[in-house]
Amino acid sequence: MSTWKKRARSAMLKLRNAKRGETESILSAVGQGINPNTVRREVQALAFLDDLRKSDPAISRRLRVSSFGTIELLARWSSFDPRGAAEEARKVASKEHSLKSLKSALQSAMERHSVPTRLGFLQGIEPSVRSQICRILGGNLAPLKRSEKALGRAPIDFFYQLTQPGTADKCVAVLVVGPYRYVGQYSKRRQEELWRAMGLAWAFDHVVVVLPERRSLIEYQRWLAEYAFASPARTAEEENTARMRRPSVHVIGIN
Known part of the structure; x- marks a missing residue:
């Protein structure tokens, strides 16, 4: 066998x-x-x-x-x-x-048989994803072509260039969780998906996690708030340094 x-x-x-x-x-x-x-x-x-x-x-x-x-x-x-x-x-x-x-x-x-595909699903939610990211980060988003080889096949669903007045252009990587048939699956995958996003934040300016199931949004945001800043700085100088190093990771739901 x-x-x-x-x-x-x-x-x-x-x-x-x-x-x-x-x-x-x-x-x-x-x-x-x-x-x-x-x-x-x-x-x-x-x-x-x-x-x-x-x-x-x-x-x-x-x-x-x-x-x-x-x-x-x-x-x-x-x-x-x-x-x-x-x-x-x-x-x-x-x-x-x-x-x-x-x-x-x-x-x-x-x-x-009209079976939904992940590609079709992603194409359907892209306008909502882009609109929400613009509201969160400000500026304009434009799709970026990415080299799978250069990125080491990073699990990214959407990849954008963020243009903001007076600043250098930045890269925004977007990860879509699921979609899963059972709502409970989002909770089971929460830590894995958010740690993955935190890791990608070292390579990209901003990382956005997208949840097709909005009922899981609060628990993802709470986890992020707790673990992203799990080691608070003890002095004002350390606090400023920590703030500069904190990864820019956001979680949004599908409208």
Whole structure:
């Protein structure tokens, strides 16, 4: 059994007896340094294989050597079109698909079934995000092209140049949390997302965290207020220095 399948099986067994709120910690423990979301996708991929083994054992056996990337795409397809996914699984087993062609076919299927995509979601919220950032920071925002290689593939959803009268132009990096189907997921990811934003604040002038779920806005802002300034300066001089070094991180919700 491949490594990802072993990890996914272990997670599935532990999650069966998990109590409320334990999912993220279990995924983190099983992953041993791997992002919990990756482990979650591995679990979904293995669940797809388990279902396929019951409905079509022959195809399931032929997919044993397929990569995780291939099985994950089939699992995603199955989430909105089980019959279509089963047909594509047969094509994969017959070597009629490469990973690239399967991705293309999945994209076409999502469009036919009107399945929301993250790209479409981001395009829809961008005007609101830009408007709110302008109100918070002042000045004008213009989209910036960014080199994924130069940024080390930093997880940035929007990247802007901020122009303000009398000051040098600044860079604004925007991170969008989710969107998640379950509201509780925003609370579970709060520390991870905000520490990520704090880290990016060392590289960019301003970092903005966007929450599609406004009910989580207050708890994110409270966390930021508490941890961003966790080491208060003891003298006036130290306080001034600390203020200059504090990261410019903001949290906004979608209107």
